[in-house]
Amino acid sequence: MTFAGLVMQGLFSPQFSIQLSSAQPYVEAAGWALVHFLWQGVLVAAVARLVLSALPASRARMRYGIACVAMISMLASALVTAARSFGTEPFAPDATGSVAPISSLYHDAAGSTGSLTISLESGALRARESVWTAVVLWETMRPRVEILLPWIVLGWCAGVLALSLRLAGEWRLTRLMRTTGVMPMPQEWEQRVQALAQRLSLTRPVLALQSVTVDVPMVVGILSPVVLVPASLVLGLPHHYLELLMTHELAHIRRRDPLMNAVQAIVETLFFYHPATWWITRIVREERERCCDELTIAVGKDVQGYVRALLFVEEHRTGPVMLLASAVSGGSLLRRVEHLLRVAPARRACDVVPGALALSLVTILAVIAATGSTAALAAPMQAAPNAIAQRPLTSASRLALSLPTEPDTSTERLLTDTSALSARIAETRNGVVHFSFPAKPEACGRDSLLVLRADDRNVAAVGSRVDIGRSRKAVHNWTAVSPCAEAPINVTLGIIAGRVVNARSRIAAPALMPKARGERDLGMVSAADASSYLTGLARTKEFGSAVEMLAAAALARSESAPASLLALVGDSNVATRVRVRAALWVGQIGAPSASALLSKIAEDLRAPARVREAAAGALTSLPQ
Template identity: 45%
Template sequence: MIMTQALGWALVDSLWQDALAAAGLAALLALVPVRAARTRYALATLTLAVMLALPLATAVRVRETAPLMSEVVTATSPVAPGPTSSPGPQAVPTPPTPPPGPVAARIRAALEPALPWVVLVWFGGVVALSLRLASGWLVTRQLGRVGTSSVPDACREAVARLATRLRVTRPVRVLESAVVQVPAVIGWLRPVILLPASALTGLTPLQLDALLAHELAHVRRYDYLVNVIQSVIETLLFYHPAVWWVSQQVREEREHCCDDLAVAVCGDAHFYATALLGMERLRAATPAFALAAAGRGGSLRDRIRRLVAPVQTEIFPRWMAGVLAVTLALGAGAHLVSGTAATGDGGGMRAAIDSATVDSLIGRVEALRNPEVRHAAVKTLGSRRDPRMVPPLLAIAQHDGDEEVQHEAVKALGKVRGGAGVGALLEIARTHPNPDVRRKAVKTVGDVAPPEAALGVLERLAQRDPDAHVQQEAVEALGHLGSPQAIAPLARLARAQPNAEVRDEAVEQYAKSAAPESALVLLVDRLANDSSSVVQVEAVERLADLPDGLGIPALRAAARAHPSRQVRAEARRRLEEDR
């Protein structure tokens, strides 16, 4: 069932993913000159590999989150009054009808019940095309065994000479065949070039050399192996027209690459074109896996035109293709950044969570091995802002093995409706062993908690937490509460906290929160009596910021007579700025 769900979503998502990849290739091919066959071939081959990798990645991601989705579905599905049976493949459990939400989420929820049928149709197509592929492979293997005989010594010598020039290091056999109608190469580990009797008798030795060079170019480039892999990809992605188009580009550019190597050997593109035309007179159907000089890689007319036609000035503005390529890349990147939930939550988890019982979700999230997938699952749990999510989010924040997942759980607790997550945040802030997670919880408390719930805890953390950064964060959170009740704790911290950096933060927050007259009293006291020049300089800065020049007399006194040179200099600088 999990595999059915993963395969189904991989097939559905591949429709747009592979279409986008093909559109990107089309834009890039418009940028690259026709004569740059190797570059064009590399782009087309890479695109074909990406088109296979994208659905595989989707399947892996969905499979990682499927246990969580399955648990949610089990928890929310009503008990049927009796056993039911239905024809066809086993259905993926359907989540309860979701409330109104994003259009994409509703579409995916509607598609979920059809996934088993999608997989069944795909599997049937793969089986049928695999049988066809296997029969083609068997026919190709027979070509090297049936109706073959030795070629003249002159032909073998020509192959050896051309192989040396093309730097082909593997031994290559050459045989005359009564079956094939055009020269063809079969095999990868032990490649064989098959020559029809008509080629040996109907072509001049130089023309035959040109065509042999083309076949040896296939051997040098391992094209037979690539062609087999390409055929497998075509079989797996048979349902997508873009895959067949990209595969055709691979075949065309492969032939262009071999044409270029053959021309480099024989030295004359026009002569090589005449050899291709001569071979066309003998052409017939070529087996699926065989690679032929006059064979399946695009129109012979286009190949000859590319070889002999003069280079024309491009009428198409290539910068437009570049803009298109960049636009497609940015679009793909934006989707990958924003669309994690589309493939990472099983397509219906958001809807199912709305009415789920959450006790068992904790173990399911922790069971996900990939931290990125756990992160996405926690984000999904928190996105509902449902108070029922507080217990699993608290447990995940306390016990998950990945700090980023813990941070995401803390963030989600801060978004729960009605401040229902504040108690859990305070618990994390008091007891979590990781100071960075405590600090994140403290910051979130300052942003969302009501003052009456947070004041006492934040002051204790500012005084007693073993980590100075958490203490500073607690002081800042007190200031962010925006409550008159926070002023007295800030004053106590500014005067009595042992850590100078924490006192510095308390002075800043007090000056921002208290009335100007009250702030003046505390700032003058800290300027005169604090033991740290860091806090004294902070007091100078805040005195300069008081409205209506309230702090100017104290600044003048500090500029004249303060015992710290650093403080005197800062006071003079602020006085000069205020002139």
């Protein structure tokens, strides 16, 4: 076998999948941050473009500030998205500072004698249906993207590594340029440089050196910047022109541009795959040079001479400007010259109020892009719960009320439970465990596909492909998943050091389940035990395959499955994405006893918006 074949065999082996799953929470957080940045970057760039188009080109400093805020907002949006992927959204505390227990919410639902029945207005129903469709479409796409997250992160890491090596090489080169081929400036020029620094209000002396390794004046270094001037310019350029060029470089130091230049290089490295990143950083680079040009004209009072000096430097430049250096030849020379010829020598101060308003607008919209707010979907959903008639609780609902409200989130304890299934799984400290259990009569599957089949209800499929839609309006209709054979649900668990780190499920005959040497097969187990175990596994915050396990738990041939899913929906200690998917499955399997509890959750403003929307949407799928 070739080397490439060995590598691919290793990547797709179960052992590699289990090892990768130990870092799955981090990979998932990074992957979702990269995916969501696709629209976040577009939104930030669109807002920045809108604000910049309203500002004249003469407002270089304001335009530069807006571009910098947009660039930093891109970085912040990705960081916030990654951070939100790790945590949950607990219920908000009440006025006394304590959090109302979930059990009280459920018991209120059980003991309520009032009626929530009102007229079902067509407008409210249409709004509810539209929101529910949006939720379903997103929940349909999400598992498909989840499968690709490890490969997305792997490709991103390769790109970041390549660009990081480039940055490291340029950083090392700038360090060498400070000490190689340099000599002190003539005494006369040292005095001129310090005089220019004082005119620019620089608080500390600036070191300027002649260099034979550079062809344009530039500033190198971040914390202790140094001005490097080509030795040929010191001897061959008129002193007045060289003084203007030196003023430009000192303006970079005064504005602390080397530090922002480093931040810009980091943003370009992290978000190299997004065109909006390169557009924003180009605007930052161009406006930075315009700001320094305007400051140079304000000090030197010679626009024509400065333009001639820029043209002279551009004619003698032989190479590109490095990313970590601020050079006089940065940006578009044509645009800079056009800008300079329209700027008066006396530079006007920017208006404070319009600038503050513009920056505030960009900042607010950047935060919205970072958090991915669902307020737009939450508004039309407020009336949805009230449009559902309250239904009496059955034994399944009462079972959900008696479940513990603060479950243990430790996978270690889950594996050492006294139940027969958990005890058998706990015998494996490192390895792979298989078990099967009966599926609902209406469930069937093909390969890695789990399908809930019904002629007049929703069609839901979960696994490597996920399809949720209305009858005759499904994203993929029933023929797309045929042939589909009834079979038990098979679950494969990857365990490392007694912890479940990876899990996969599908409907297939046990004989079709591939097993390597050393893997354990527990055979057929009780559907009730399997459903209870899988929903308990979904509670663990460190377990990355929780969403997929909900499908197997929901399709188990067990009357307690709806109650277990309802307990997840109402548990504030469970991750929001797990609660949302549990609510969707409650609606898909059609548990009419869940209506009262779902109504309470949908009306509770302390619950996360996504959970309320999913609960209200699930109500629309329950049989009337």
